[in-house]
Amino acid sequence: MRKVIHRTLSKDILGLSLIIVLAFTTALSAQGDPVKGKSLFNANCAACHQLDKKMTGPALRNVQQRLEEEEGLDKSWIYNWIHNSSGLIKSGDAYANKIYNEYGGAAMTAFPQLSEEDIDNILAYTAEVKEEAPATAAVQAEGGAAQSSGGISNEIILGALAILFMLLALGLFLVNKTLRRFASAQNIELPEASEKTPLWKAFVQNQFLMVVIAIFFLLTSAYFVYGYLMQIGVDQGYQPVQPIHFSHKIHAGDNGIDCKYCHSSARVSKASGIPSVNICMNCHKSIYEYNGETTPEYSKEFYDGEIKKIYKAAGWDDAEQKYTGNTQPIKWVKIHNLPDFVYFNHSQHVTVAGVECQTCHGPIEEMEIVSQFAPLTMGWCINCHRSTNVKVEDNAYYTKIHEELSKKYGVDKLTAAQMGGLECGKCHY
Numbered sequence: 345m346r347k348v349i350h351r352t353l354s355k356d357i358l359g360l361s362l363i364i365v366l367a368f369t370t371a372l373s374a375q376g377d378p379v380k381g382k383s384l385f386n387a388n389c390a391a392c393h394q395l396d397k398k399m400t401g402p403a404l405r406n407v408q409q410r411l412e413e414e415e416g417l418d419k420s421w422i423y424n425w426i427h428n429s430s431g432l433i434k435s436g437d438a439y440a441n442k443i444y445n446e447y448g449g450a451a452m453t454a455f456p457q458l459s460e461e462d463i464d465n466i467l468a469y470t471a472e473v474k475e476e477a478p479a480t481a482a483v484q485a486e487g488g489a490a491q492s493s494g495g496i497s498n499e500i501i502l503g504a505l506a507i508l509f510m511l512l513a514l515g516l517f518l519v520n521k522t523l524r525r526f527a528s529a530q531n532i533e534l535p536e537a538s539e540k541t542p543l544w545k546a547f548v549q550n551q552f553l554m555v556v557i558a559i560f561f562l563l564t565s566a567y568f569v570y571g572y573l574m575q576i577g578v579d580q581g582y583q584p585v586q587p588i589h590f591s592h593k594i595h596a597g598d599n600g601i602d603c604k605y606c607h608s609s610a611r612v613s614k615a616s617g618i619p620s621v622n623i624c625m626n627c628h629k630s631i632y633e634y635n636g637e638t639t640p641e642y643s644k645e646f647y648d649g650e651i652k653k654i655y656k657a658a659g660w661d662d663a664e665q666k667y668t669g670n671t672q673p674i675k676w677v678k679i680h681n682l683p684d685f686v687y688f689n690h691s692q693h694v695t696v697a698g699v700e701c702q703t704c705h706g707p708i709e710e711m712e713i714v715s716q717f718a719p720l721t722m723g724w725c726i727n728c729h730r731s732t733n734v735k736v737e738d739n740a741y742y743t744k745i746h747e748e749l750s751k752k753y754g755v756d757k758l759t760a761a762q763m764g765g766l767e768c769g770k771c772h773y
Contacts, residue, residue: 376461376468384466388455391630396474399630399665401452402443404470415439419467426463428454577683583715584677588657589650590714591642597709598636603701610690610701618676621658628654632662642712679716680705687771697760698735703728722771729765733757 385393392400411417417439424432425440429452432440444451458466548554595601604610609617634647655662659671682688693699702708706717718724736742736758749758764770 376464376466378465378468378472380462381465381467381469384458384462385469388458389466392452394630394632395470397632398663399632400450401447405474407470408467409471411439419464422467423460423463425452426454426458427456430454578719578721579681579716580719581715582679583713584679586677586713587675588653589642589646591647592708592711592714594634594636603708604694610694612691612695614687614689614691616690621654621671621674624654625658625660629660679714680720682720685772687773697732699732725771726761726766729760732760734760734763 389404393402393404395403395405397403408419408422411422421437421439429440429444433444433451595606596603606619606623607616608619609615628651632648632651634644634651638644638647652662654660657672657674659668660666661668693704694701704718704720705714708714708717734742734746734757736746745763746758749762750756753762755762759765
């Protein structure tokens with residue numbers, strides 16, 4: 345009898361334990377996994393929502409708690425809204441219609457593929473406490489120390505040069521003094537300064553030296569004059585300050601944006617084109633702050649301020665998430681300039697020849713501030729045409745020309761120069 349009772353109690357205790365474990369597991373799963381929720385949020389929600397800022401849709405930080413406290417709506421309402429917002433609006437739901445009208449009659453995209461567990465994970469992510477931005481005082485202090493150390497190093501260099509000149513002067517004085525002692529010990533009479541022939545008079549009297557010196561000065565002057573004249577119009581290293589700080593390092597480097605996304609005209613036109621502010625707003629309508637790496641010179645506040653300049657130019661009210669119509673032109677400063685008598689076609693190089701942007705513009709993906717990388721002189725272009733092979737694969741236009749010129753020059757590959765790339769009319773008209 346006791347064994348039967350013991351077995352019965354054991355089964356009851358085991359069953360109760362299983363029930364408790366299942367209930368606890370169900371409670372945990374109902375709370376959701378914020379790590380999975382973040383991934384789901386970024387994949388499905390981030391295009392229209394942010395946690396702490398109104399965008400195309402409302403901010404979603406603690407959205408479940410706010411709906412429960414302010415509107416008296418439970419989680420089942422959230423499930424219905426996410427799975428089929430249009431159906432909830434048509435059913436006459438008061439809060440659904442309120443949100444629909446508040447955001448200009450734009451219904452939220454339905455996500456029937458998201459399970460209730462997925463939604464619980466997203467809600468768990470939205471319920472996380474907002475992390476405060478770390479203080480930048482220490483970083484700025486380090487930057488100040490680095491700048492001060494640069495000043496100290498300059499002072500050390502100047503001090504070292506001053507000491508060197510003093511040692512040189514002292515050395516000359518000691519050598520002169522030693523020479524006179526040696527001459528006195530050997531009974532050698534040194535001529536007085538008054539008995540010496542002036543150095544300038546000796547040079548004037550020697551006609552050969554005068555001719556050599558004249559030729560030397562003429563050649564030196566011609567060299568420097570030629571070097572100066574050859575630099576006219578060459579702006580290699582030119583790095584103007586732009587009205588809005590646009591970091592190619594962040595856009596083309598860190599984010600891997602193709603150059604031709606912004607400079608789309610480079611594929612089909614002579615000019616590469618200056619992207620309109622609408623191109624910027626394609627991304628920055630949603631990206632309103634910078635969350636990447638910073639430096640003492642370029643802080644998060646600095647980059648956020650530059651994004652606000654884009655909003656001002658586009659006439660975008662970030663708080664109301666709408667355009668005001670008050671636009672302002674961005675007066676970009678042109679960096680790469682060619683003379684008016686030079687013809688250069690971007691599409692011929694980018695599309696036909698397949699030349700990479702970095703060939704002429706340098707490692708643009710590493711430049712925080714863009715500068716002119718190449719000299720863009722005629723000699724520089726000619727050297728490129730002499731060394732660059734023309735890509736004729738899968739290009740019927742070049743097939744016949746390539747076959748004929750290959751036989752003429754006896755080569756397998758042709759350079760741009762061998763195909764007429766050095767003719768004056770190619771670039772000058």
